Amino acid sequence: MPSENSQTPNVNDFSIHVATINGSGSQTSNNVLMRTIFQMGVPVSGKNLFPSNIQGLPTWFTIRASKHGYIARRKEVEVLVCMNPETALDDLKALPPNRVCIYDAPLKLSNKRTDCTFFEIPFARLVAEIPETDARLKKLLANMCYVGVAAELLGLDLAESEKALMKHFKGKTKPVALNMKALNLGVDYVRKTYPKAQVPYRIERMNATGGKIIVDGNMACAIGALMAGCSVIAWYPITPSSSLVESFIDLAKKYRHDPQTGKATYAVIQAEDELASLGMVLSAGWAGARAMTSTSGPGISLMAEFAGFGYYAEVPAVIVDVQRVGPSTGLPTRTQQADLLEVAYLSHGDTKHIALLPGTVEECYSMMQDAFDLAERFQTPVFVLSDLDLGMNNWMADPFPYPTKDFDRGKVYTDADIEKLRAAGKKFERYRDVESDGIPWRTLPGNPEEGGSYFTRGSGHDEAARYTERPEEYQRVMDRLARKYETAREWVPKPELTGGPVADIGIIAFGSSHTPVLEAMDQLSADGIRTAYLRLRALPFHRSVQEFVALHPRVYVVEQNRDAQMLKLLKADLPAELCTRLRSILHYDGLPVYADAIHEGIKRMEVPQRVVSGGKGPGTRGEE
Amino acid sequence: MATTVTPKPPAEKKNRLGLTREAYTGGKSTLCSGCGHDSITAQIIQAFFETGVDPKNVVKVSGIGCSSKTPAYFLGQAHGINAVHGRMPSLATGANAANRKLKCIGVSGDGDTASIGLGQFCHLIRRNVEVIYIIENNGVYGLTKGQFSATADMGTAHKKGEINEMPPVDCCGLAVELGCGFVARSFSADFKQLKALLEAAIHHNGTAVLDVVSPCVTFNNHPASTKSYKYSKDHEIPLHDIDIIPHFEPQAEIHIEPGTTREVELYDGAKIVLKKLEEDYDPTNRAQATQSIERSRQAGQFLTGLIYLDTARRSYVDQLHLVDEPLANLPQSRLRPDPKALDEIMDSLK
Ligand SMILES: Cc1ncc(C[n+]2csc(CCOP(=O)(O)OP(=O)(O)O)c2C)c(N)n1
Ligand code: SF4
Numbered sequence: 001m002p003s004e005n006s007q008t009p010n011v012n013d014f015s016i017h018v019a020t021i022n023g024s025g026s027q028t029s030n031n032v033l034m035r036t037i038f039q040m041g042v043p044v045s046g047k048n049l050f051p052s053n054i055q056g057l058p059t060w061f062t063i064r065a066s067k068h069g070y071i072a073r074r075k076e077v078e079v080l081v082c083m084n085p086e087t088a089l090d091d092l093k094a095l096p097p098n099r100v101c102i103y104d105a106p107l108k109l110s111n112k113r114t115d116c117t118f119f120e121i122p123f124a125r126l127v128a129e130i131p132e133t134d135a136r137l138k139k140l141l142a143n144m145c146y147v148g149v150a151a152e153l154l155g156l157d158l159a160e161s162e163k164a165l166m167k168h169f170k171g172k173t174k175p176v177a178l179n180m181k182a183l184n185l186g187v188d189y190v191r192k193t194y195p196k197a198q199v200p201y202r203i204e205r206m207n208a209t210g211g212k213i214i215v216d217g218n219m220a221c222a223i224g225a226l227m228a229g230c231s232v233i234a235w236y237p238i239t240p241s242s243s244l245v246e247s248f249i250d251l252a253k254k255y256r257h258d259p260q261t262g263k264a265t266y267a268v269i270q271a272e273d274e275l276a277s278l279g280m281v282l283s284a285g286w287a288g289a290r291a292m293t294s295t296s297g298p299g300i301s302l303m304a305e306f307a308g309f310g311y312y313a314e315v316p317a318v319i320v321d322v323q324r325v326g327p328s329t330g331l332p333t334r335t336q337q338a339d340l341l342e343v344a345y346l347s348h349g350d351t352k353h354i355a356l357l358p359g360t361v362e363e364c365y366s367m368m369q370d371a372f373d374l375a376e377r378f379q380t381p382v383f384v385l386s387d388l389d390l391g392m393n394n395w396m397a398d399p400f401p402y403p404t405k406d407f408d409r410g411k412v413y414t415d416a417d418i419e420k421l422r423a424a425g426k427k428f429e430r431y432r433d434v435e436s437d438g439i440p441w442r443t444l445p446g447n448p449e450e451g452g453s454y455f456t457r458g459s460g461h462d463e464a465a466r467y468t469e470r471p472e473e474y475q476r477v478m479d480r481l482a483r484k485y486e487t488a489r490e491w492v493p494k495p496e497l498t499g500g501p502v503a504d505i506g507i508i509a510f511g512s513s514h515t516p517v518l519e520a521m522d523q524l525s526a527d528g529i530r531t532a533y534l535r536l537r538a539l540p541f542h543r544s545v546q547e548f549v550a551l552h553p554r555v556y557v558v559e560q561n562r563d564a565q566m567l568k569l570l571k572a573d574l575p576a577e578l579c580t581r582l583r584s585i586l587h588y589d590g591l592p593v594y595a596d597a598i599h600e601g602i603k604r605m606e607v608p609q610r611v612v613s614g615g616k617g618p619g620t621r622g623e624e
Numbered sequence: 625m626a627t628t629v630t631p632k633p634p635a636e637k638k639n640r641l642g643l644t645r646e647a648y649t650g651g652k653s654t655l656c657s658g659c660g661h662d663s664i665t666a667q668i669i670q671a672f673f674e675t676g677v678d679p680k681n682v683v684k685v686s687g688i689g690c691s692s693k694t695p696a697y698f699l700g701q702a703h704g705i706n707a708v709h710g711r712m713p714s715l716a717t718g719a720n721a722a723n724r725k726l727k728c729i730g731v732s733g734d735g736d737t738a739s740i741g742l743g744q745f746c747h748l749i750r751r752n753v754e755v756i757y758i759i760e761n762n763g764v765y766g767l768t769k770g771q772f773s774a775t776a777d778m779g780t781a782h783k784k785g786e787i788n789e790m791p792p793v794d795c796c797g798l799a800v801e802l803g804c805g806f807v808a809r810s811f812s813a814d815f816k817q818l819k820a821l822l823e824a825a826i827h828h829n830g831t832a833v834l835d836v837v838s839p840c841v842t843f844n845n846h847p848a849s850t851k852s853y854k855y856s857k858d859h860e861i862p863l864h865d866i867d868i869i870p871h872f873e874p875q876a877e878i879h880i881e882p883g884t885t886r887e888v889e890l891y892d893g894a895k896i897v898l899k900k901l902e903e904d905y906d907p908t909n910r911a912q913a914t915q916s917i918e919r920s921r922q923a924g925q926f927l928t929g930l931i932y933l934d935t936a937r938r939s940y941v942d943q944l945h946l947v948d949e950p951l952a953n954l955p956q957s958r959l960r961p962d963p964k965a966l967d968e969i970m971d972s973l974k
């Protein structure tokens with residue numbers, strides 16, 4: 001029986017963990033629950049932990065409400081909703097004492113523990129009352145019913161849930177009414193069955209989400225690509241990247257058709273594989289379109305040969321890697337930052353690539369635009385390294401600003417330029433380093449001037465793009481490419497400094513580790529450890545990275561992979577005497593890193609004599 | 625004093641753009657002398673010259689191999705891209721999407737197409753990307769010194785004596801099967817036919833596959849080879865004699881004896897006149913095309929000519945419903961939606 005609880009309630013600072021079955025429609029319910037909290041002005045984040053399966057396997061969704069505005073994953077759970085018989089016992093076992101568990105009546109969980117507050121709800125029986133619905137729909141409605149139960153127990157405003165449903169069903173009143181009915185059945189059941197129930201967790205209205213949006217990183221990248229004027233996408237479906245291109249298609253259908261003719265100003269090509277995708281993207285970029293592809297690790301592996309060709313032949317391309325865990329038969333629906341080294345040097349020979357590292361959905365948006373500009377400026381493949389956590393989970397953010405910069409189309413000679421060159425007694429030479437920045441000029445196919453064309457091949461060419469195998473000419477190509485990479489250091493997004501200037505230690509992180517690091521900094525500060533945090537936003541590194549390391553006796557590099565890949569890249573770039581300052585905080589269990597793991601990992605190394613409570617999370621390893 | 629009179633050179637022939645053949649040439653070939661690929665290069669130059677295509681409006685794409693090197697030897701004023709082994713089709717597809725106004729010609733080898741690039745070859749045809757796709761077919765990997773390729777005939781011998789026991793991939797049969805709208809086979813030494821087929825391909829609006837047997841004199845021209853000059857000459861069975869009446873000079877009628885020819889209209893109004901040889905062959909009949917390929921295979925014949933033609937299928941850029949201007953030329957104002965659009969998107973996420 002639920003006990004009446006007299007302790008002061010936790011307001012707007014707890015997590016709800018919902019365990020369901022994949023394909024049972026819980027996604028809608030979870031989103032409605034999350035949006036209800038969001039619309040009540042409380043900062044919120046949602047993490048979907050799903051299997052590589054369409055129907056039947058267990059799925060979890062964690063909603064974190066945080067009055068402090070922390071939107072990283074949190075491991076601790078306060079309110080557990082058990083809908084899945086297969087995982088219910090394990091889910092319950094993992095719940096700390098004195099927490100709340102809502103469960104589907106047939107699971108009979110209440111006698112399994114004595115230190116939790118249980119709410120037994122006969123979901124199937126409740127929704128059975130709703131007429132004119134088939135079995136499938138009833139399942140969906142049972143899920144909506146738990147939103148009602150949670151709403152009643154946590155003090156959610158049902159009007160906001162209705163608004164969320166209206167949004168979900170795009171204003172269609174019939175499904176909204178049906179779902180509200182299910183939701184209210186949950187509310188009524190709690191009122192009737194547990195009239196005096198009080199749980200120590202409450203959602204109360206705040207004013208911290210006004211004007212904000214909720215968006216996943218893939219959609220944010222898609223909007224970025226749209227605003228960047230991307231005109232050719234070639235891709236091959238793969239989780240967790242597919243929704244990026246699919247979102248682009250939806251947006252482009254609306255915003256990228258010529259108003260007069262109705263014809264498209266973009267082409268989306270579903271290729272036969274990822275190598276073909278990149279081939280299409282490279283030739284489209286070579287021919288002057290703004291072209292991109294999006295994939296995940298296995299696709300990047302297939303692209304390797306073309307990535308090297310693009311680097312040597314100097315052809316623009318944007319390649320998004322929404323990173324996931326290992327091979328296709330690894331954990332394809334989990335997250336990691338483990339393609340870093342692969343991407344940094346992808347392909348044969350001495351290749352090294354420009355890569356952008358968005359840490360927020362806002363940056364997914366802005367860096368897609370940067371990526372197109374940089375690809376054309378540097379005439380080279382530019383990678384954008386997102387990950388499943390950033391790409392597929394919902395993040396709260398400020399609305400994206402309209403771009404203020406015009407496209408940078410880079411060094412392209414038009415027919416008029418070629419004519420001018422000729423008038424000045426000069427000739428167009430494709431690979432001549434005119435400005436000594438390593439970046440030559442190019443022309444686009446179809447240039448109507450004589451002398452405006454060239455033949456593109458890999459690295460075996462001289463300045464005029466003629467075939468050569470002479471050692472000194474080959475080395476000149478290689479040295480110029482290296483010079484171009486050096487030039488890029490000043491052009492790519494600069495690292496971002498948080499905290500300091502006086503700090504005991506430095507932290508370096510990138511990508512989706514960003515929000516947990518921010519939270520961990522507050523935790524460390526509460527322990528009396530002052531931190532400065534440099535967030536890397538691109539490869540190659542800006543020189544401020546070296547300055548940052550030089551300023552701090554110990555620098556913790558936080559990353560979501562086993563092999564300390566970013567630390568290795570830093571070591572390759574920094575002077576040897578600075579490398580000894582670097583330490584690793586590694587997280588690689590497939591789930592997003594969380595603040596406690598970073599906090600405890602750093603504290604353990606900073607204060608070895610003090611015993612840290614809680615212990616480290618699975619997969620999180622500190623290394624000196 | 626005796627004077628020598630230099631005869632005035634005949635006025636160099638110009639095409640309808642006022643360009644001479646010279647404008648269609650490229651760099652000097654580095655292939656073995658006598659290589660079939662060089663003859664194909666010569667016919668490409670001639671076909672583009674005579675059809676009067678502006679070389680600056682052409683893109684050349686290729687994979688890797690001796691054959692794939694040849695785009696450097698023709699149409700020097702066209703942009704070209706020589707990328708990686710077996711992936712020429714993806715280059716053609718991307719270039720087409722980016723700039724639909726450019727005429728695309730792709731050169732590949734039998735290794736490039738029928739082994740490493742077989743997947744891309746099939747998918748290019750499925751999409752009907754507008755490209756003249758030339759397979760310079762010598763039955764071996766020339767550039768890597770003569771290993772069997774996947775088009776080597778069953779029973780043909782390697783230079784070192786080894787016999788190939790696997791059936792060949794028939795690129796024409798495969799192309800017909802996949803719905804390709806222009807499928808032809810030819811022989812690098814049959815200049816007239818090859819040039820006519822190339823000209824017809826230039827007029828086609830979709831994927832045009834030309835499988836051209838092109839002997840490798842260095843590695844596969846020995847007596848026991850079925851891709852040698854001698855074997856090909858001895859076994860060639862042309863389906864018809866071919867002439868092209870270009871759409872821009874319909875008056876240039878050729879002499880036709882009634883009842884002996886068949887006329888087929890190409891996509892842009894040009895006509896192809898097929899003179900009957902042994903039997904009346906209708907290249908628009910897909911079932912007959914498949915049958916002929918199969919019969920010639922069984923008979924060990926080398927069937928050449930226009931095997932199949934279907935001009936009705938929409939090309940890939942048409943299927944994509946693209947604007948008329950090349951995507952590559954669209955200015956920022958047409959590529960970046962206005963602030964109102966972004967506001968609308970943001971509102972939908974609130
Ligand atoms: C990925 C890759 N694998 C292997 C090679 C080596 N290679 C170069 S050309 C070639 C075969 C070319 O044969 P074909 O396409 O028939 O052209 P040919 O030289 O006969 O004209 C091979 C295997 C390569 N360049 N790239
Ligand atoms: S090796 Fe064969 S295919 Fe290559 S250039 Fe020589 S003759 Fe031609």
Ligand SMILES: [Mg+2]
Nearest residue numbers: 733734764766
């Ligand atoms: Mg070959």
